[in-house]
Amino acid sequence: MGYIAHIRERDHAIQSVRQHLLEVKTLAEHYGAKLGVAHIAGLAGLMHDMGKSTPLFRDYIRRAVFEPEQGAKRGEVDHSTAGGRLMYERLHIGAPKANRLRYLLSEVVGNCIVSHHGYLHDYLSPELESDYLRRVRDKDPIKLDYETARDDFFVTVMPEAQWQAYVDEAVRELEAFCVQPSTEPLESRIMLLTKFVFSALIDADRTNTRLFEEGASSAAPEPEAAEARRMRFQSYYDKLMQHMASYLEREDADSRINRLRREMSAQCEQFAERASGIYSLSIPTGGGKTLASFRYALRHAMRTDKHHIVYVIPYTTIIEQNADEIRRIIEDDAHLLEHHSNVVQDEREDDEYLDGLPGTSQNLKLAKDNWDAPVVFTTMVQFLNVFYARGTRNVRRLHNLSKAVIVFDEVQKVPIPCVSLFNRALNFLKQHADTSMLLCTATQPALEYVEHKLDKDLDGEIVQALDEVTNDFKRVDVHDRTADQPYDTERLAASVLAPLDETPSTLVILNTKSVVQRLYVRLKGCGVPVYHLSTAMCADHRKSELAKIREHLDREEPVVCVSTPLIEAGVDVSFHRVIRSLAGLDSIAQAAGRCNRHGEKGTGQVDVIRHAEEDLRHLPEIRAGQSSTEPILIDLRGNPELHGGHMLSTGAMRLYFQRYYRKLENELNYPIPRLGQTMTSLLIESRTSQDSYYDAYKAHRQKGPLNLFMTNAPRTAADHFEVIATHGVSAIAPYGDGKRLIAALNSGLSIQELGRELRAAQQFTVNLMPHEQRRLSENGGLEALLDGKVLVLKEGAYSKEYGLNVNNDGRFEAAIC
Template sequence: MIRSANALCLGEFAVFVSNGQLYAHSRSAVSGHRHALEEHLRGSAELAGRFGEVFGAGELAAYLALIHDVGKGSCLWQDRLREAERRGGGRVGAPHKHAGTLLADRYTQLAFGAVVFGHHGGLPDMDKLRTELVKAQPGGEHAELVEEAVRAVEQTVPQIHPEPRPGIPAWLGDVPKAERRLGLDLLLRMLFSCVVDADFLDTAAHFEGAAVRLRAPADMGVLVERYEKRRAAVLARREPSPVDGVRQAVYEQACAAASGRPGAYVLHVPTGGAKTLAAGGFALRHAAMHGMRRVVLAVPYISITEQNAGVYRDLLDPEPGSGQEAVVLEHHSAVDLDAEAPLGGLSPEQQAQWERRAHAARLAAENWDAPFVVTTTVRLFESLFSHKPSAMRRLHNLAGSVIVLDEVQALPDRLLTPILSVLRGLVDHFGVTVLLVSATQPSFWQLPRWQGLERRVIVDDPAALFEQLRRVRYEWRTGEDVTLESIAAEAAGHRQVLTVAATTKDTARLHRHLDAMTAEGEVLHLSTRMTGAHRREVIARVKELLAANLPVQVVSTNLIEAGVDLDFPRVYRAWAPAESMQQAAGRCNRDGRLDSGTVVIFRPQGGGQPQGTEYRAAVQASDTFFGPQLAYPDDLDALERYYPVRYALQPGLGEEIEDLRRRLDFPKVDRAFQMIEDGYSVPVIVIRRKADREAIETSVARLLDPSRPCGPEVLRSLQQHTASLPRHEAEAALRSGLATPVTGDLIWWHGAYHEWRGLDPDDVEDRGSFVC
């Protein structure tokens, strides 16, 4: 039976919704008030409209947010909300997505209904959407609930029946028919981001008993002035280097190029050419000149995120004690808050607790609301190709931004077609400029997705620049007698050496060998099995030792190869793709103070190699062009020939994902687009020091409490205390009690943590050696 607006529900719940009041969320533990549904719908619509206005879809974004929770107007949902309150929180357990989906289909078009239907569980495929829409239509399974909810909500929010209907951005009709579905796919992703971020922000504000937290737009011109002033001060304090003149010339060319119109730019500079400062200078100026809102810098390795964020914080953040918000946001948290199921190894009780926390924890997802964001390419592109709300809430903040892809050669070949397609869509329709930064620029313009896109270069003559900055000579160790132990013995005979291994296990083993063989100086280790704070401390210590000309041995995974500003006279690098060999060489004689540094490339018998057809293809192509009696890794002509051969050796570059995007099959796109092929890495919270315990435990407690949803700042605070483990090791740790689940795929480590190697893959765990 459909009730009238003046008697919304019968029985006990009539009191709860007295005077026609409907609620969207239960009581806030802070304010003691429930969240009125009208307030939530209008508040979300206002925010989403503001977000969508940046790319010409403000009206459409606002309408989809206005209707996203209309289904909560049914008596069943309102009654279940009260029951959930009695239980102390958790899921309401009544459908509410169908009413808004029906309205979206009625007043826009079916595809936009996916934004509404997916705002909790994720964007659906079109078959699923059609099936669910039938349930909302007359005679359908949810038809009575839908009609009841719509009649109730339209009494206070009549705008759910818009006149005129919200418009669709005109550019979509101008896209060639063959590519229009790809344009629609990207538009839906951006609209979905607007709606879920608005929903999350408005909901979090309710539970925190505070106003919505939204930053005012930054004055990019002021940031340019601050950047220039502080950069000049930093350079004045540095010891002069023979390559300073070349670096200054690169910086000046980057600043001059910033006046060019938005589009796709290339910064092709050798390692040691001060790309970090030049990229920042270009991006900030370009944003200021063209009224763009933010800079998003994406890098392949967490170590670069940490170092670059530190550099940019020094150059851009306000003075301590000023009371102003930080400019630079560092985001590399790998926590999957949208995980549909917990990791294996949990007890039934732990699984139940995980499920109760899951929904509230999603409000902690990062949304990149900052003028200068430093993140990883994994976070950037897995967000763009996800179908889940927590990962996608940040996407709308890419519109009207400068995206800097540092060390762009590290993008996975098997996903290049969809990556380049989406980047071009952002440039063409969402006011984005893309800057590709690398010493080993891939041949992207030879691939179909970027044919016809103007390529704007920042450095006119890269070959001359490479010749000016050539500072090393290469040696090769490829015989059958080459082992990890023999390389350690050779390296131990030198005072200052960096050795880069192919895997975390080889890195730990080399560290053991060197520690046993080195008679003088410190032997340090770097890998993602160490927490972010631990890695930063080690890198800072390495810089101190090098600056004092003291002996030091460093053994690292490839995380040190790009963006980490270290200068060794001698570097050893396990055999790898050509670009990795050249990147390792960038840590040798970086400042040009020696006549020549030495880079030793070695193939150890029995050494490990990363898995995957992509890596094998890159190594095979490298074998064709680089090595003894062949080219050196910094030969630009050889690199130009290398990339097409490398691409041809692979079964494809992700064309099948483009087909899925054309079908608007968002879940399958998400499953197919995996930057890390096998879901390898799991984030692990570690307490290394007693001084950190209270802060970490407080943050974890916030994440564990489903009655007090928190914002992104909690996960930000834990980034520095997080290491990584392979998934199978994480699940084994959960089964054995060495770790406990927190939220998503985030776990809390209760086992041993090695003072040098972190979560050491070869250490036998001893339950008696727990550190927390």
């Protein structure tokens, strides 16, 4: 009897180890080719399940499927170490310096293989332990039945001579990768290469297994031809241009604002002819950057044969808005993916193991979740998770960021601790992955002025004569009221209500949820429609509230909206008046973009105030933004001609960001206080040149030389990584269609159906902070589905008016501690 990789759940059909390995190899090669590392990725695919070629594993999987009463324990047989051990045994020999490339290849591919059910192991941890060596060098080969697996591999999968020739090709690819020009140190590039290969392996393995389980051909799908991609993007482009032409038929087509929008859109078209790189699009707020950037992306994708267009947006608030706008234009919903959040909670421990056993856990992992779509909309959290968060679900998507156009909307919202990590990821994509990136915002951050600089292209700004355009787009007067007495809730409410006859629509943006809710409760019932927006509401809920607000605005009816800063990042609304609590200059500019957005109201009014009741003790970035803004406001109060004559000039913004990053320079590398290190040091900085590490390792482990080129600690880094501190977990809210989705997930679904429903559920998720999750668990407001991998809120824990209710009592708690 041959060796078994998987046994299909519905009919107990068998996929052999040989079939699985060769098919995963082919698919991994296809993914790896985008980076010029087809053989490196192919090696990982070829050998990842080599350890299943043993009587021990065959007996285990048959017993688990056909004799469940015998109590086979998932993961009791280690099948992922053998392939990594073979790489180490054959390539990690001789003097390290003389065989550098073979050592590197062994470490890159071997770690991917032994980690493919959890996350990459540390080569050398802060405690001077090497989990990688523990797996590939120190594990008992007899317990693994290693020799049986190795011998069967060379007999049934690939003859040894052919394997050696394949390895030689992989070595040549690695050498070519290492000598590519780059601004990044080699250690950083090799670490990100390892993650790319890991991504290719994970996606190839999951995809092949899913196809087998679905009864489809499990051979690698035919890659889409370049001409087919070009024709699809061409059809999108034609529809976009037809849509933009329709604007010329409007009464206001020849207004100053609309003429400027057309000019900047045309500049995007011309700029798309340039080579791949990192560029900026500094269209002022209200300048139509969504369609202008899409025009650039389509033209550039056609010219340079990019496979994907990915929009990365700071908040889920505007994913649906921007995605809906593009969806209406391209009329191809099947090829546009919105990825708001991970509905399924990521693995936090080793999952040894997708053993091929049927069940909910396997189905969740196999559900298609790899960003393999022509157009993708996602968040900054999800983008950074792809590179740095633990678990296989996140990193699986990484390879689809190669040969792509990535548009970063409101790029100034990159979280401060992630600035260096963000720059490293973009530099890797530009220099090695043939990816172009467009940094879109009216307030460009100074990412090229920090220690770990962004490799932004020289002369890379698309908008010409930017200062003139900014002045021409002036639609509001920004009034600095910060020297006045600070506002409390009562005084602010009076300030909102008094001028409603003259300025019927007012938006108030405050820095914390508690003061937003307090003001909302105070204004509610004032005789004017009042709306509340915050991250306590799921995306579909916010979308519904924004639709109601827009109806009032379109009819020029009185309306008040009180919101946290989430509304600033590109939400397409236009109020007569905006009140903004003091924050960073970029936030003030973005708030101003929600006022008189289309220049239809003459000159709008924006007031910048101090709020007496905001507690910013745990919001250091807002405090740093305030302190970096205040000197500019003081300068302008003393001399209105300074800084280009107004607080939102490009010169003032550049000065603001330089000050802002200097104030927070100790935070830019993602410090990990518990370890006394940073994420960048764990992932990037080499320790091989420091003899003290070798000496300490020998003394600590009482073993021979370390003999490692890679000394990074990717698992330790991932264990400590959160894009937003205490970001928590996602739960599906029983709002709108969320109720149906919760019921559907609680029933038996096929892998294909499960993937579809999980994607749909993203618009109905709410993020829970750790203390909120604990409180809901205690009061019964939270339920776990699908073996605890998916969380859902009970009816009493979600309000149709306010969103999340941690009391689970069906009532709204006005003040949140």
